Amino acid sequence: MENKILYSITGIFSKPDDIIKAVEKIAELGYKKYDVNTPYPIHGMDSAMKLKPSLLGYFALVFGLTGAITALIFMWWSGTLDYPLVIGGKPTFILPAFIPVAFELTVLVATIGTVLTMLFLFFKLPNNAHPLHDTDYMKKVSNDKFGISVEAKDPKFNEQEVVNLLNELAAEEVNPIHYNNDEIRYKPKIFDLKFIIFLVVAAIATSGASYFTFNKLMFMIPFNWMAEQDKSLAQYKSTFFKDGFAMRQPVEGTVARGFMPYQYHEKPEDAEKSLMNPISITNDNLEKGRAKFNTFCSPCHGYFGKGDSRLNGQFPNPPSLHSDKALNWQDGRLYHVITDGQNSMPPYSKQLSIEERWRVVSYIRTLQRAMKAKEEDLK
Amino acid sequence: MSVDYTYELPVIEGKPTFANINDSISSPMEKMPDKKYYIALSITLTMLMIGLVSIGYTFYKGIGAWGNNIPVAWAFDITNFVFWVGIGHAGTLISAILFLFRQKWRTGIARFSEGMTIFAVMTAGLFPLIHVGRPWLAGYLFPYPNEHHVWINFASPLVWDVFAVSTYFTVSFIFWYVGLIPDFAALRDRTRNKVKKIIYSITSLGWRFSNYHWKHYEIMYLVLAGFATPLVLSVHTIVSFDFAVSILPGWHTTIFPPYFVAGAVFSGFAMVQNVLIFIRKIFNYEHIITLNTLEKMNKIMLATGSMVGYAYATEFFMAWYSGNGLEQFTFINRAFGPYAWAYWTMVSCNVIFPQLFWFKKFRRAIPIMFAIGIFVNVGMWFERFVIIVTSLSRDFLPSSWGHYTPTMIDFGILIGSFGLFFTLLLLFTKTLPVVSIAEVKSVLEGAHPSHHGGEK
Numbered sequence: 001m002e003n004k005i006l007y008s009i010t011g012i013f014s015k016p017d018d019i020i021k022a023v024e025k026i027a028e029l030g031y032k033k034y035d036v037n038t039p040y041p042i043h044g045m046d047s048a049m050k051l052k053p054s055l056l057g058y059f060a061l062v063f064g065l066t067g068a069i070t071a072l073i074f075m076w077w078s079g080t081l082d083y084p085l086v087i088g089g090k091p092t093f094i095l096p097a098f099i100p101v102a103f104e105l106t107v108l109v110a111t112i113g114t115v116l117t118m119l120f121l122f123f124k125l126p127n128n129a130h131p132l133h134d135t136d137y138m139k140k141v142s143n144d145k146f147g148i149s150v151e152a153k154d155p156k157f158n159e160q161e162v163v164n165l166l167n168e169l170a171a172e173e174v175n176p177i178h179y180n181n182d183e184i185r186y187k188p189k190i191f192d193l194k195f196i197i198f199l200v201v202a203a204i205a206t207s208g209a210s211y212f213t214f215n216k217l218m219f220m221i222p223f224n225w226m227a228e229q230d231k232s233l234a235q236y237k238s239t240f241f242k243d244g245f246a247m248r249q250p251v252e253g254t255v256a257r258g259f260m261p262y263q264y265h266e267k268p269e270d271a272e273k274s275l276m277n278p279i280s281i282t283n284d285n286l287e288k289g290r291a292k293f294n295t296f297c298s299p300c301h302g303y304f305g306k307g308d309s310r311l312n313g314q315f316p317n318p319p320s321l322h323s324d325k326a327l328n329w330q331d332g333r334l335y336h337v338i339t340d341g342q343n344s345m346p347p348y349s350k351q352l353s354i355e356e357r358w359r360v361v362s363y364i365r366t367l368q369r370a371m372k373a374k375e376e377d378l379k
Numbered sequence: 380m381s382v383d384y385t386y387e388l389p390v391i392e393g394k395p396t397f398a399n400i401n402d403s404i405s406s407p408m409e410k411m412p413d414k415k416y417y418i419a420l421s422i423t424l425t426m427l428m429i430g431l432v433s434i435g436y437t438f439y440k441g442i443g444a445w446g447n448n449i450p451v452a453w454a455f456d457i458t459n460f461v462f463w464v465g466i467g468h469a470g471t472l473i474s475a476i477l478f479l480f481r482q483k484w485r486t487g488i489a490r491f492s493e494g495m496t497i498f499a500v501m502t503a504g505l506f507p508l509i510h511v512g513r514p515w516l517a518g519y520l521f522p523y524p525n526e527h528h529v530w531i532n533f534a535s536p537l538v539w540d541v542f543a544v545s546t547y548f549t550v551s552f553i554f555w556y557v558g559l560i561p562d563f564a565a566l567r568d569r570t571r572n573k574v575k576k577i578i579y580s581i582t583s584l585g586w587r588f589s590n591y592h593w594k595h596y597e598i599m600y601l602v603l604a605g606f607a608t609p610l611v612l613s614v615h616t617i618v619s620f621d622f623a624v625s626i627l628p629g630w631h632t633t634i635f636p637p638y639f640v641a642g643a644v645f646s647g648f649a650m651v652q653n654v655l656i657f658i659r660k661i662f663n664y665e666h667i668i669t670l671n672t673l674e675k676m677n678k679i680m681l682a683t684g685s686m687v688g689y690a691y692a693t694e695f696f697m698a699w700y701s702g703n704g705l706e707q708f709t710f711i712n713r714a715f716g717p718y719a720w721a722y723w724t725m726v727s728c729n730v731i732f733p734q735l736f737w738f739k740k741f742r743r744a745i746p747i748m749f750a751i752g753i754f755v756n757v758g759m760w761f762e763r764f765v766i767i768v769t770s771l772s773r774d775f776l777p778s779s780w781g782h783y784t785p786t787m788i789d790f791g792i793l794i795g796s797f798g799l800f801f802t803l804l805l806l807f808t809k810t811l812p813v814v815s816i817a818e819v820k821s822v823l824e825g826a827h828p829s830h831h832g833g834e835k
Contacts, residue, residue: 037590054597115603125586
């Protein structure tokens, strides 16, 4: 059997009174590195061991304030600076309405922070390699006994003295505790085969799960954003209607609201003779006419009606609106072309209302006048 | 019966030793479950299955599978949510508020009721998720940097709710876990099973009962209790804001926060009391969870039940006193309208039956307190139903009134929520110590030094 390194000498007591007396004596003698292990916190033990009060409360305070301030700053920053969004006409920073969230985050951050600080910073847990673990001593103090463990690292430590002292204090049992040699020699290996296999399996599992979730699962019912619904779509076959059409025809003889039959269909000369422009030449009307012209006419005829759009050369060239033919036409003829179409030009009666067509006509007249401006127009 | 008030009654009866406590609390985890346990588990799992099928059907078909429809857009789902969050409140009250008040009798029931808190909040959390219809999109409720660059509206009560309930769950869980660490360590040193030993070693984090640790641990417990106390009050307050911040008659009242908190504690205590009656019998914990403890719980139920009754009266008074016709109509409609049956169920269960607890005989009679506990839970469920459904079904314009009738799926999900809660509870009784070992040891007679100058 190889030599074991001594960790501590332990004494077991079974009455709270005895352990308190023993601890007071050991503290009095000036031992520094010793521990008391009890199945529950015993009143008066802290003062017997001459321990200072715990500082954990201050950590809780700092964490709580951090939570509160972070929450308030974040709510102010997100709503006021980053993306101001006015909801219900309220200001973007509303302190009373932000208090619930700020309070919750105070509690959350304080709780998590305090517990993690205590467990990992103060206690340095998890620590299953401590020499006290898996000893009879630990089994007793976790059940119904109270124990003192005087460490060999204590400057005053002398094995025989401590054993005698504990016996003097009427300890029920006095036992030495040694380090476990296997635990001391154990060195974690990063390139262990098992560890590498674990990493590979973890990588495949997470990437596979992510691939499945984002590329397959999100396209399945019911996760697919309601892409498939029990309704008829236009252009699709309907199983509901006898004729198989999902799109329905209006009832025969239905007239749309505001519909006026156009009586000069394919009769340009009659239109030119009979139709008069009802629109008065005002800035407002011309402005509106220009907007419609730029939307519907300029893609072919160009912004100034010269036929110089980007379709020039790729198509039957769009005609200029400044030709003699167009200049000599009456308003009614221009209106007719917009309404009925001509050659390659489709009718625009669906896109433009009657009033809008007349405004476009007025605007074309303005363009024509502007292109052939007379001396007195400058005045 | 004369009572001697000159000394404190022992919290734990029968003078057990520390080792007895260790043995009796660990024994349910060391024995194989018996037939009765499997029968109970099969019942709760069946209920859970009914719920899962109903929820699956809801996901497939959409919320149309429920009875909800405009104007009653909130019904069983939100009723169940508020009900289950309320059940959770008793656990935090016992573990945090009674701890701050130094009520030693709480030690026997604290762990179990904390567990119930966690399971109740888990059950409750299910309902807002399934209520949104597309629960996998619930992540939008949290402020995260997204491609739209838009943040959530922090002034919305529904967002407060998300923060309150998730914080409540996290804090309750941490509170519960740090309480379990010393017990895991005690179990680690008891067990002879290798697998269990590994599990307990991991979960106990290598706790070694050092007094250096106990010193901080006690402060931490105090700090956490200090945080959990306002937290538990804030959670149901914020849940009540979901209603109170709206402008609906019957919801738009400032009495809601205290009234909801009192109601939550009321129903939570009823649930804890009901379950503990079984636990103490089945596991032979009658000396740890004593009749005195149950009596004290019944007193709290009497107090909170009377507060709830007072709130009902105040609501009626305020409706009349406000002079607001809509408000007055809402309350008359509650008591005499189409949902009058629900209203009177609520009043009789919550206000009338708990008044029996004024008599000591009833406070200490187990069958009677059990029956009253059941009534209280039925009544409190109906309270939420009455508040939500009656206010929504008849609000302002009579032309937009509606009537709500639950569907089979609604009932299926309600049954499923009880199935989930009791399944978790049954698993808890066999896997974790349902009573805190370390805390109960510290309240035994003779657990602390008898003569320590000035310390005691």
